[in-house]
Amino acid sequence: MTYVIHGATGAQGAPVVAALAAAGKSVTALTRNQDAVVDGARVAAVGYDSVEDLTDAYRGADGVFVHLPMASEEARLAYARNIVAAVRAARPARVVFSTSGAPADPDAGTATAVVISGLAGRGVSHAVIEPTLYLENLLMPFVLDAIRERGALPYPIRADFPVSWASHLDIADVALALFDRPDVTGVVSVGQYPAVTGRGLAEAFGSRFGKDVAFEPITPEQMRALAAPLIGEGPAADVMALYQAMSTLPHHSIAPENSAQKLVGITPRTTGQWLTDINL
Structure with missing residues (x-):
């Protein structure tokens, strides 16, 4: 095969x-x-x-x-x-x-x-x-440096905004399952459920790093300026637009009825599990 x-x-x-x-x-x-x-x-x-x-x-x-x-x-x-x-x-x-x-x-x-x-x-x-959003976004230098140096996790969402975060490792797990499950068609949503707030992310990083970490909301424009040197001005502007649109939503959570948990029996990693798996 x-x-x-x-x-x-x-x-x-x-x-x-x-x-x-x-x-x-x-x-x-x-x-x-x-x-x-x-x-x-x-x-x-x-x-x-x-x-x-x-x-x-x-x-x-x-x-x-x-x-x-x-x-x-x-x-x-x-x-x-x-x-x-x-x-x-x-x-x-x-x-x-x-x-x-x-x-x-x-x-x-x-x-x-x-x-x-x-x-x-x-x-x-x-x-x-x-x-929805990738946990790997949190590996950008300006995020990790702030965690290590200031005990702050900067990201362009509200501290109480729930997100069904997923990792690239979760996507790989679901892709393998879907290759073996031709009976599963349509959309399969991949992410943590219940969704996790920014405060929850900070707590997971704090536990992993053995220090207090506070979530620090930043604006989409700040995100654009920080990301542009890494990914280029055009993609950074697209990222800014994504978070500007997201800021008008009550949450960014998957629906359980079409989740990987229900459709293929795969539960995505928690933030803490992901940090352990990537050995950060």
Whole structure:
């Protein structure tokens, strides 16, 4: 059985590759770097900009894990159309798509929506993973440095704002389960439930670091300024817009009825468990 993993050297794809390889599966790691070496996988230099290359990569696959890379929305729309065209042509046995935190709304007109609507009705078995916010966001230097130096966890949400945080490790666990569960289709939400507040995050980091840590709300604009040197001005502006929109919501929690807990029996890690697993 062969599984094709997009972004195999990145934050989302690498844990999926590792989990599949640990399970003894045959893995093809897709990366734009033809010189990359990925433990437990065959590497193929395939990007998102060629329908022909994607089709060749997907053909005969038992499973494909795909997510859209960080890029302009114009580029992402083109990539989304190419992915859908390649799936239609190659017809892999199963496709698992992660929204990477974007809403799983097939009518939104976004690149994410193009993939979701494009997979539907094509006769290809598929499921959509819908995370909320990634715990890995808390590994950004300006967050960790503040925790270590000031005992403060800065983030652009209210201290009492509940979020169903998930890690990339959780996404990998759910992706593996979905490859083995073709009966599970549609959207599978991945995240902690009940949702966790900013104060709860700070407590988990405090326990791990053995010190008092207080949650420190910052503005989306402050987040943009802090993130821009790390991810670029364009992506940082997109991040700012995300948190500005989120600030109008009462919560950012998953619904239990379409959760990974209910649909595939996987409970995402607590913040403390995740910190232990990544050995921070």
